[in-house]
Amino acid sequence: MAGVGFQRWVRTLSKGKISGISGLLPACRSGEILTYFPINIGEIAAAAKKYNIRVEDYKPIADNGEGYGDYPQLPDRSQQDRDPAYQWDHPDLRRNWNEPMHWDFDMFIRNRVDTSPTVVPWSTMCKQLFGFVGFMLFMFYLGDKFPAYQPVGPKQFPYNNLHLERGGSPDVEPEEVKNYEI
Amino acid sequence: MHPTTLMYTSSLLLMFAVLLYPLLVTFTSLPLNNDWASSHAKTAVKSAFLISLAPLSLFLSTGMEAVTSSWTWMVTTTLDITLSFKFDHYSIIFIPIALYVTWSILEFATWYMHSDPLMNRFFKYLLTFLVAMLILVSANNLFQLFIGWEGVGIMSFLLIGWWHGRADANTAALQAVLYNRVGDIGLILGMAWLATNVNSWDIQQMFILSKDLDMTLPLLGLILAATGKSAQFGLHPWLPAAMEGPTPVSALLHSSTMVVAGIFLLIRMSPLMENNQTALTLCLCLGALTTMFTATCALTQNDIKKIVAFSTSSQLGLMMVTIGLNQPQLAFLHICTHAFFKAMLFLCSGSVIHSLNDEQDIRKMGGLHHLAPFTSSCLTVGSLALTGTPFLAGFFSKDAIIEALNTSHVNAWALTLTLIATSFTAIYSLRVIFFVTMGTPRFLPLSPINENNPAVINPLKRLAWGSIFGGLLVMLNINLFKTPVLTMPAELKLAALAVSILGLLTALELATLTSKQFKVTPLRTPHHFSTSLGFVPAIIHRQIPQLSLLLGQKIASQMVDQTWLEKTGPKAIANATTPLASATSNMQQGLIKTYLTLFLMTLVLVTLISAT
Numbered sequence: 039m040a041g042v043g044f045q046r047w048v049r050t051l052s053k054g055k056i057s058g059i060s061g062l063l064p065a066c067r068s069g070e071i072l073t074y075f076p077i078n079i080g081e082i083a084a085a086a087k088k089y090n091i092r093v094e095d096y097k098p099i100a101d102n103g104e105g106y107g108d109y110p111q112l113p114d115r116s117q118q119d120r121d122p123a124y125q126w127d128h129p130d131l132r133r134n135w136n137e138p139m140h141w142d143f144d145m146f147i148r149n150r151v152d153t154s155p156t157v158v159p160w161s162t163m164c165k166q167l168f169g170f171v172g173f174m175l176f177m178f179y180l181g182d183k184f185p186a187y188q189p190v191g192p193k194q195f196p197y198n199n200l201h202l203e204r205g206g207s208p209d210v211e212p213e214e215v216k217n218y219e220i
Numbered sequence: 221m222h223p224t225t226l227m228y229t230s231s232l233l234l235m236f237a238v239l240l241y242p243l244l245v246t247f248t249s250l251p252l253n254n255d256w257a258s259s260h261a262k263t264a265v266k267s268a269f270l271i272s273l274a275p276l277s278l279f280l281s282t283g284m285e286a287v288t289s290s291w292t293w294m295v296t297t298t299l300d301i302t303l304s305f306k307f308d309h310y311s312i313i314f315i316p317i318a319l320y321v322t323w324s325i326l327e328f329a330t331w332y333m334h335s336d337p338l339m340n341r342f343f344k345y346l347l348t349f350l351v352a353m354l355i356l357v358s359a360n361n362l363f364q365l366f367i368g369w370e371g372v373g374i375m376s377f378l379l380i381g382w383w384h385g386r387a388d389a390n391t392a393a394l395q396a397v398l399y400n401r402v403g404d405i406g407l408i409l410g411m412a413w414l415a416t417n418v419n420s421w422d423i424q425q426m427f428i429l430s431k432d433l434d435m436t437l438p439l440l441g442l443i444l445a446a447t448g449k450s451a452q453f454g455l456h457p458w459l460p461a462a463m464e465g466p467t468p469v470s471a472l473l474h475s476s477t478m479v480v481a482g483i484f485l486l487i488r489m490s491p492l493m494e495n496n497q498t499a500l501t502l503c504l505c506l507g508a509l510t511t512m513f514t515a516t517c518a519l520t521q522n523d524i525k526k527i528v529a530f531s532t533s534s535q536l537g538l539m540m541v542t543i544g545l546n547q548p549q550l551a552f553l554h555i556c557t558h559a560f561f562k563a564m565l566f567l568c569s570g571s572v573i574h575s576l577n578d579e580q581d582i583r584k585m586g587g588l589h590h591l592a593p594f595t596s597s598c599l600t601v602g603s604l605a606l607t608g609t610p611f612l613a614g615f616f617s618k619d620a621i622i623e624a625l626n627t628s629h630v631n632a633w634a635l636t637l638t639l640i641a642t643s644f645t646a647i648y649s650l651r652v653i654f655f656v657t658m659g660t661p662r663f664l665p666l667s668p669i670n671e672n673n674p675a676v677i678n679p680l681k682r683l684a685w686g687s688i689f690g691g692l693l694v695m696l697n698i699n700l701f702k703t704p705v706l707t708m709p710a711e712l713k714l715a716a717l718a719v720s721i722l723g724l725l726t727a728l729e730l731a732t733l734t735s736k737q738f739k740v741t742p743l744r745t746p747h748h749f750s751t752s753l754g755f756v757p758a759i760i761h762r763q764i765p766q767l768s769l770l771l772g773q774k775i776a777s778q779m780v781d782q783t784w785l786e787k788t789g790p791k792a793i794a795n796a797t798t799p800l801a802s803a804t805s806n807m808q809q810g811l812i813k814t815y816l817t818l819f820l821m822t823l824v825l826v827t828l829i830s831a832t
Contacts, residue, residue, distance in 0.1 A: 148388075151761075
C-alpha cells in the first residue's frame, strides 16, 4: 500500500510540476490546488474556471513574492455585510455552495470582523469617540485641580485648648483661648 | 467547638452541599425526569436560601463572623493554599440575597424556557453558575476566588451563547469571554505580585503584611479585573451584547450576581486600597465616566433588554464611584438592593417579551398596564426603586452614596457626571415605562398576553417585596464601619432627589410632545453618538481584530516564506551578487582602454600609499 503510494509520488515528481511533500496530496496530481501566477490568457481562463469565477471578474493577487499563486483577489467584505434576507444555500454562513472563498475568509465570518457600512463615516466616528474621551480626561484633570468639598475650619478644643489634658501644669495660668466672637 | 460556631459553619457548608447535589446527580448516566428543573434545581436553591437564613440570623443577632478552613490543598515553603471560606458580613448578607434572587429567577425560567428541549441543561448551567458565584463570594484566598471568577466567566459564555445556532449570540458570547479575559490579566497580575511580595494569597495575611508596601501595581491589576468583569468604560461592550442570551440569564448573571463580582473583589480588597490615593482616584473617575457614558447610551436604545443592560452598567459605575470614595460598605449595600430591583426589571421584561410573542422593541409595545397589570406594576416599582424614590430599596443605598459624594473632598467633574447620570436614570426609566405600559398598544392584536401563571407572578411578587423593603431591612441591620456625614446643607441632602425629579420632569415633557404633533427632530450628532453606543463597538470590534488577525495570517503564511526565501535567503543573495557580477563582467570585456585605466589607477594608489 505504502509502496504503491510511493511509486505514484515519484511519478508525479518526475513530471516536474509539483515539488516536495505536497506531491502526496491527491489534488496535486491533477494540478487542482495553487499553481503559479497566471501570465497568459490561457492560464487566466483556466484559473478563473478553477475558482468558479467569470474571466471578467477574475483578478489574481499581485505577485510580490508572497506566494499567493493564482488565487483571486476578492472584495474585502465580511459575511455580515451580505443580505440577510436572500435565500443563501447556507443561510447561517450567508454563502452559496462552491462560491469562491476570500483568502482571509476566517476573518470575515459573522463572528469576527464586520465591514458593513456604518451610520457615520469612520473619520467622524474616531473624532467623536477620541474627542469625547480626551475631553473627559481633561475635565477629570481640571476636577482634580479644583475639587469639590465642604468648607472646613481648624479644630477647636475647649478648656483653654485642652491645657491640662495636653500635659500643662495646673499651677501655671493657661492663656485664654476664645473660640467665638460676639 | 462551640455549638453556635458549629451550627454557623455547618449550615453554610450544608448550603453548598444542597446546591451541589443536583449537579452531581446529572453526572450519572441515568436520564433526568422531565420536571427535574423545577423539582430538583429550583427546590435546591429554595432550600439553600432557607438554610442560609440561619447563619444570617445568627450574624444579625450576635454579630458572628467566621473563617472556615477545611482542607489544605497545597503547602510550599513560601505559599500555602487551603480551601477556606470567609463568612463575614459581606458574604453572609450577600449569599441569602443571591439565593433569593436566583430562586425567583429559576421559578420564572420554568415558565420562560418551557418550550426549550434542553431546559434541564439550562438549569444545570444556572446552578453551576450559582455555585461558582458563591465560591467567589465566600473565598478567603485569592486562589479560591479565582476559581469562582473563572467559573462565572465560563458559565456566562455558555449561557449567553445558549441559542448557539444564532451567529449574533455566538459573537456576544465570544465578546464576553474576550473582555473578561483582558480583566483576568489584571487579576493574575495582582495575584502574582502578591504571591511574590507578600508570599500569601490569604486575605487576612495579605492585609497585615502589605501595610508598608507600595500597593499601586497590584491595585491597578485588581481595578483592571473589576473593569473587565463589571463592564466599566473601556471593557464595557460585552454587557449590552450579552442580552443575546435568554432573559433569565440576563436577570441572574448580567444584573444581580456576575457583574458585581468585580466590585465585590474591590470591596474585599478595600483595606489594601484605603491608603492608596491613586487607586481611589482611578476608581472614582472610571466609575463616574462609566455611569455617565452608559446612561447616555441607554437614552436612545429601543430594545427593552438593552436599556436595562445599560442601566445595570450605569449602576455598576456608581458602585465603582462609591469604592473611589473609600466607602466599600455603601457599594456593598447598593449591590444588595440593586440585585432585587434589577432582577425584577429583567423578569418583567421577560414577561412582556413572551407576552408579545418575543417582541423586544419598545416602539412596538404599549398599553400593557391594562393588559398585563401585575407586570406593569412591578416594572414601575422596579424603575422607581432604581431611580432612588424615597424609602424604596434603591433609596437607602443610592441616596447614601450621593450624600457621601456631595460631602467628600472629591473630583468636581466626577461629582457632576454622577449627578447627570442620576438624572439620566430617571429619564430612561420613564422612557421604558412610557413606551411599554402607557398609551395605546402598538403590537399585533393576537398576542399571547398571559401573565396569569404562578411561575410568573410569584417570582415577581417576591422580588417586588425585596425591591420595596429590602433596602430598609439591610440598612436597619447593618453596622456601618465608617461614620456617615449626617449634617449637610439642605441642597446637598436633597441633591439626588432634586436631580431625579428634574430628569423625570424632562422626560415627561419630551413624552407629552409626541401627543402634540410636535415634530421633534433630534440633534443628529449626539443622537448618533448615543444610538451607536459612542461608536466604541464600531471602532474597537473592527479595527483591533482586523489588525491582529490580518497580521497573524500574514506573518504565519506569507511573511515567513517571503523573509527566508526572498528577503534574506536565496533570492536576496541573488539580488546582492548579480550587480557585483555584472559590474565585474562589464569590466572584463577585452577593451585595452579599460585595462590601461585600471593599471594607471593601481599605480596612483600604490604611489600614494607608499608616499605616506
